[in-house]
Amino acid sequence: MRPQEHLPAAPKVAVVAFDGIIPFHLSVPCLVFGSQAVRAEDPCFEILVCGLQAGPLRTSAGFTITAQRDLSGLEEADIVVMPSWLTADREAPACLLDALRRAYARGATIVGLCLGAFPLAQAGLLDGRTVATHWEAAGLLAARYPTVKVDQHVLYVDEGQVLTSAGVAAGLDCCLHLLRRLRGADYANKVARRILIAPHRDGGQAQFIDRPLPASPAAGRFSELLAWIDAHLAEEHSIDALAARVAMSRRNFTRHFRQATGTTVKQWLLKQRLLHAQRLLETSEASVERVAQAAGFGNALALRQHFRSAFRTSPSDYRKRFRPNAPA
Template sequence: MLAALRAAAAAGTRLASVCVGAFVLAEAGLLDGLRATTHWVAAEQLARAFPEVEVQPDVLYVDNGQILTSAGAAAALDMCLHMIRRDLGSAVAANAARMSVMPLEREGGQAQFIVHEHPPVPRGSDLEPLLDWIEDNLAHEVTLAAMAARVSMSERTFSRRFREQTGTTPLQWLLRARVRRAQYLLENSDYTVERVAQQAGFGSPTAFRERFRKVVGTTPYAYRSAFNGRRVNGVRVPR
């Protein structure tokens, strides 16, 4: 199969991958020196396995001309519409989008919706009680000094120990926790964006929107539109 892919590429055939299909193209050597994407869950593994590939984990698809790669299955449809538009024009692509009951306007650079988990903490870590306390107090002001005091350490020692055990800084962990709380509230409540910002501990709605877009890759409104739903007989359905 790898030989067939290489031969097709050498003959000028356009090749496109869906989701983790990028691993096959990379194994064939067809992505070396190129930008590529895959489903965000597998992006880190792709980058480790094929360091010659410039992996972009937060986009829907990448078009290198002859070689294209896409994220998950839905992003592959965006990639296909992009190829139709490129080959046959916007009118034909728009008709294909209508027939597929999907939007035409999502470009390749739009961000994937990524679940940003906290860096793992080793079991039995002396930081576990502190992290639970942070989660319980996200709506309130949580300072570096307060965190260090709860574990009876100086701020400098605490910051070093925290990075050793989590791979990130206390304040970065706190911001990520607040974004995750905001994601949960956007998905499961009808709170206004202003109230979500308050409940997640952001100083202002503006600061919340800026941080949310930076971490998640989209606005709180767009995220809610994609993921918020209501329940009918206990089953979650789109609004």
């Protein structure tokens, strides 16, 4: 979340469609940003599906779609989404690259989902940035564009004006993250519940790279443990105590925890506490000190330090933005 981010009353989201697109990829940003507003004071986003080619566009599923606009729609968009691309080795046409560059130059937020990172890289919009793409294409992206740092272990990367995601369902994570950045955690959580997906997934692509884990009783125990921790974030949680709770040694527990969540206990706890603090700042009148205690940070100073590091703003400024009528 960036406090200087201001959008018009009805922000326009331009989604690029092209011949041969996978319908699911196209539906991801339309589903997240096209959802009806969950708060009366928040206007809906306006979705513009912009066709790369004129006329009906064929999809990979065999049916055709008709785009509302051509690429000129990108010129008036506040957010431009490249929801995918044909293949990692297919060059994007000059008209698309020019449209992406113009949108970026006037300050639009640019989003590349899955292989959509490739046209963005070809347009020069990813130079010097850390990005994500589908793990199968990460090596090719890094080799073809050496000035781009490809992180194949994450679900998405937020670099401010440019966001990129890993493959397929990770596009939902990225779009929900951007929605959270623009409208707050409580709003994004309500949209996630409406479309029946998790508001936030922990871990990264490493969980999905061709090394499936065998089913085990530990998986059920970990699900129960994570739910229990989430309900007791205000308490202290040591690795030894959590390991004992699921009847594991410390070594086995840390290994299984990373396999289950894709991250460490410390990182997972910090992320959950920050998410809980966001929700409390948006939905309650509790002081920053009380929010810090309820989220498990102990005191307001610790919350402010972690909050600024994660969101580049203070808890008070965050509350002013997403709950402007809250008491001081």
